[in-house]
Amino acid sequence: MSFPTVAPSVPGSATAAMAAIDWTVKNYLIVDDFVGIRQLLRESLRNLGAKHIDQAGSGGEAMTLLAKTHYDVVLCDFNLGEGKNGQQVLEEVRIRNLMTPSSVWLMVSAEKSVESVMGAAEHQPDAYIIKPITEGVLLTRLNRVWQKKQIFREIDQAFVEKDYLRAARLCDEQIAHNKLHEIDLLRMKAQLLLKAGEPEKARGVYELVLEDRDYNWARTGLARIRMSNGDHEAARQMFQGVIAENRFYIDAYDQLATAFQLMGKLEESCDVLEKAAKLSPNSVPRQRNLGNAALKLGNIPLAERAFRKCIAIGEYSVLKTVDAYFGLARVCGQKNDPKEALQVLSTAQREFTGDQVQLRAKITEGLVYHESGDYRRARKSGDELETMLNEDAERPDTDTCIEMATLLFAVGVKDAPVELLCYIIRNNHDNMVLLDEVQKIFDKARMSEEGSELIQASRKIATDTMNKGVLLWKTGKLVEAVEWMRSAREALPNNMRILFNSAQILISRMQQSGFTQALMDEANDVLMHVDRIAPGQQRFAQLIEQLALLMPARPGIVEEAEAELAGAEEQETEADAEE
Template sequence: MPTVVMAGRWPKGITMNQMIASNAPNAAAKSVNWTDKHYLVIDDCASIRQLLRESLRNMGAKSVDQATDGGEAIALISNKRYDVILCDYHLDGGRNGQQILEEARSNNLLNPSCIFVMVSAEKGADSVMGTAEYHPDAYLIKPITEGMLNTRLNRIWQKKQVFKSIDLAYARKDYAGAAALCDIQIVGNKLHENDLLRMKANLLLKCGDRDKARAIYENILCQRDCAWAKAGLARFYVQDGDYAGACQMLQHVIDGNSLYLEAYDQLAAAHKLLGQQEQAGTVLERAARLSPNSVARQKTLGEVSLGLGNVAAAEKAFRKCISVGEHSVSRTADPYFALARVCGIKKAPKEAMQILATVQKKFACAASDLRARITEGLVYLDNQDQRAAMVIADEFEAMLSAATAADLPSANICMDIATLLLEVGIKEPAVKLLCHIIQNNDDDKSVRDAVEKVFACAQMGDEGLVLIENARKEATDIMNRGVLLWKTEKLEVAVEWMRAARLKMPGNLRVLFNTAQILISHVQKRGYDPALLAEASEVLALIDRMAPGQPRHVELRLQLESIMPDPLAVGGV
């Protein structure tokens, strides 16, 4: 059967011979030559390391490195590219196996073809489910026989070869080429067709081809029930604003597969977008029972629980988040500040202050000092120390009087500052701060609900609703004016208008998207302008940091790349 590259796109860096070889029938029966490969065994038990090393050597391995803990393992992985890593889940003194895998993946320390096998005597659901979320290539329960290890590694290696060229194209950010390679591999590897289609859909999304990605999910669901296709389709529902449809689809996924943890997180997020905080909390609690060692999930559960007034559940989640995150690459200061606030609400100010002192040592920076001071003021308020809270509130009033919109922190921190100011009677700067939050998040219902709650707690419920609506209208009017100038070909004026809009609303995604679109259109219609191209690239990079994975970002990035000049032509070569 002839090889076909979809849409005429030949993957970069792939030769004809490589293409033919990669499309050969699956040769799972072939025995892998393990002699020339590099291995790392990570275990704190010398006898287990010795056993695994001998098993590997009996398979032909010559280069076998060893590590006794997470720190030593990460140091080795950072300096050498391994083909096979066998890692114990439970390690003394620091990172566990899950955290080693998480850090290695986050920092791109593993080759696409590297086999990462988690090894453990632990059969408990906590360990197995938690590790599964980070997708090791296998999870083997001790004791491990040489035959078991050999069979499993051979099977994984053969599968890795199917995906190797795709992974390499992905690493080069050649997403269209990687998607074409998926089609090629499907022809000769029907055994892995399901995984290849799933990968292709994700790659198409990265290319900005939403219609083809969606068609993959819909075609699969016409043929069979498939959890990942439903979850993929639910992401489209969310992007299209159909949050209720997303909730229904994701609930179907969970009903059919109660261990599909990704669907729980998606479902909770969809409920939050609908303003259904209680439902989001229920979903997260269930997911946390199945897999309690996710830092991100515990943090989100704590935040939702605290918002619902469930202080006990919030405290449990934040303490767990701190515990499991201590040696994780995902560790942040957020749960520490949240736990300090919980202690304040529980009338335990001494413990709250101890936590704040701890977080300032662990995360020493100006941002941590700022948040610690805000939290300290809120703890004073929770414990009726109005005078101490007023001192801190005065500091923030002075700070806000000199700050620009770009100087202001995130929405959650701004809400805490506004809460503190309103509680001590400093109204005007608090109202400005809350309106700033609304204008930068004008289409986010969960943010609007949170701001409404701040106003309600300050006995400003009706007035707050009017202020919120006026802030949203002002933001919409500003954006509509910019779009009108663009559509009427007043591009120079439109560019300046959107620059002013960015100064006023630096965190508003719609403002940023429209700014990038107008800058790109200016170059398309008025000609090459390196300053405008650089500005558009800067805006798109900011969007990607703030909200990665946005479909419109991909579309605009492709537009920008299409008008970028050839470097050789610009250089006069």
């Protein structure tokens, strides 16, 4: 490990800027596995005036400190020896929200390789400083980042609260006073508008930016909007154009893979993911996606490499996923190696807990037996799976239901997989891509005509259930509408249209009868459930905004809230019904 070279003083311009910041009251954490480096960095911070400095010699020790103490500044090395590396520490901090939006994270490392820098950059440290460093460079970078972070402080806090529209308005306020950071603010504003379900407004921001300069992130943003609008071919061309100009722009690869997938070009999608994984190989989600894509294509060697890599890099990651173990077990089954497949499943059940893991392990076990030609054991797994289904009224997620239905049909069971597929349809009655996938499963089970009728009947049940609640709402029977939608959510807990309409009806009830904490909590729980199962939905941010307006007045936005609430009363957003 290289030692930073300590310079005797900080450049004069930086010293003047730093003098305006009270560094003595802030909390600092230095994370490095080499004690000499920690001591040198500590002395650099002390020269700045820092008093409250903690140290960690490993990723695990850092996580313990971060979980119980708020730090304003973290200096973290990339290589931390055994256990979590700096990238994985930052990854977990971001996911667990262990630092406030205005805090600063500086990644300090001797690593210069593309994969190390890109891997860390994907989790957005505020700066990546290459060793050896001088005290002057360290403190100048710290000051520069700190000043910038304070501009985004309120915006980031609104983002954490999922109030994306308010955050976008705060961007405009900051642009008026901080022209130096206008481009960064416009980039964030566009991202916020996309999360708020306002793609056309986001498009306007991207186009405004591109009039000034050809930024890759703005072109990628425009391409994502085109892709979401169904113009997959135009999006593909734009993503490939970005990659042609900057082959290290990793987000464009991920988005291009999605575009190819939506176009039904699975081989092309897999090829792009493979290239992205070579550029930045330490992303657990990317290796998992590559493994899944290769498995669907029957490219067993590639799937095996991706799943094994995913397991290896996920060992100390908060993103460690059981999916990689199940994928590898399927690979072993298709290689006619059920022994290793069962060993992998045993490891998965040991490393991960919960009923859903046990259920998915049983499904995968059955698929492994079936794919390796052991039909007797496959049928036994199917029988055990039916028992597990009967014992638990709660149904798993859509992908698990599809795998379960596929296995049960394969081993000769009919009623249970039919019920599962109908449940999927009722919860996704307007998702035509998924309905086509369900139809193909029925086709494979030699139930084409019957399957088509079941799909139509299940869609009608969902539509009728939703429309009755909307009708009660439109005829002013809000108490009955709230109760009906509660029952609808219980029967169809993952139907997006029902969830959104239920939240809208709860909001209308409070607009009519006044704020109550119980209804507010119920509406918020519904929307948070939506955000967990399908983030980025168009109506999410709009309904969050309406909820915010119903809250008791918040400091700093009283007048704005009153004005918007008056507008909401004049032109209320309606729940949607289907003919």
